[in-house]
Amino acid sequence: MKVITGRSNEKIKLAAALLASADKRKKTELFLLEGARLCLDAANSRVRIQTLFVTQKALSHFVNEVEVIAQSADEIYRIDDYLASKISDTKNSQGVFCICKMLDKKEDIYKMNYKGKYIALEELSNPLNLGFVCRSAEAFGVQGVIVSGGCDIYNPKAQRAAMGSLLRLPVIETDNLSTLLLNLANKGMKTFAAVVDPDAKDIKTVAFSGGVVCAVGNEGAGLKTETVNAVQGKIKISMKGKTQSLNANAAAAVIMWEMMR
Structure with missing residues (x-):
């Protein structure tokens, strides 16, 4: 598992942009999920998980969930609480985030x-x-x-x-x-x-x-x-x-x- 510490890391910037912008999500065909339960749902639903971010606290509290999510992720990074706050949309973040590939939901x-x-x-x-x-x-x-x-x-x-x-x-x-x-x-x-x-x-x-x-x-x-x-x-x-x-x-x-x- 790689560690991200830089405040200007490009992967963190991407996650923050996906959190804030529908246009960014549409352009990249990616979206951000937050929370152990929701990220686990993505893994179990065979959603393509491009990147998994976890904090040290999440690694301790959500051992089983993170293990399953990690098996579906292309890449995994540990981040600190400060970086987690930059890509979180909740007051009390669980410290688990996934960048996922959009599903095929166009009209058919x-x-x-x-x-x-x-x-x-x-x-x-x-x-x-x-x-x-x-x-x-x-x-x-x-x-x-x-x-x-x-x-x-x-x-x-x-x-x-x-x-x-x-x-x-x-x-x-x-x-x-x-x-x-x-x-x-x-x-x-x-x-x-x-x-x-x-x-x-x-x-x-x-x-x-x-x-x-x-x-x-x-x-x-x-x-x-x-x-x-x-x-x-x-x-x-x-x-x-x-x-x-x-x-x-x-x-x-x-x-x-x-x-x-």
């Missing part, structure tokens, strides 16, 4: 299960919401998540909130959700849009048999008009009291629960 409808259930997310701006939705999707048994615009799926906060689900769950990225929904409808799938509209159908009365895709929109603006116009049906979550809408994460969870019942 031919890899989808047309009889499966999918949740589509359009322009979500909060990476925590993205991560929580993916975690719920895996827990409910949803076949995959479609992501169109919004925050980067490799955002560190999204990855932590997903607790490894973004690494394990099929995630399809598309630049044009409305077109994808039309194509999936042509493949025989039912397509729905979750909207705040009194004329929409109550989700409890919808038959989610067969292949289904339901779209959820941005936390504030909702779905784009062209996306709503592209689906076969509009659905709503009826609520009591004076509440008019739910957080995108909560709405997606309710929809996925109803889809999988």
Whole structure:
């Protein structure tokens, strides 16, 4: 195991850039993971781990985890606590970091299960919401998540909130959700849009048999008009009291629960 002590080390600079910049992640096709559990999930999910960084404290506290992660890493470096703080996005870092190769998550409808259930997310701006939705999707048994615009799926906060689900769950990225929904409808799938509209159908009365895709929109603006116009049906979550809408994460969870019942 090599040791990095230099404050201006290029590998540390790369890790810091991947932590801070979606553009850097996209350009290099690399992303940074932090935490023993998440890095172990990457190793167990056969994610390509290019570089593993560990502190001396992590080597003592996470012996078994580091051993497994190291077997999948191309290179391993021990770093001190100061350098760890430069590539950490948490208050109490565990001292385990991985630079990983991005997964192939580009749009390919031919890899989808047309009889499966999918949740589509359009322009979500909060990476925590993205991560929580993916975690719920895996827990409910949803076949995959479609992501169109919004925050980067490799955002560190999204990855932590997903607790490894973004690494394990099929995630399809598309630049044009409305077109994808039309194509999936042509493949025989039912397509729905979750909207705040009194004329929409109550989700409890919808038959989610067969292949289904339901779209959820941005936390504030909702779905784009062209996306709503592209689906076969509009659905709503009826609520009591004076509440008019739910957080995108909560709405997606309710929809996925109803889809999988």
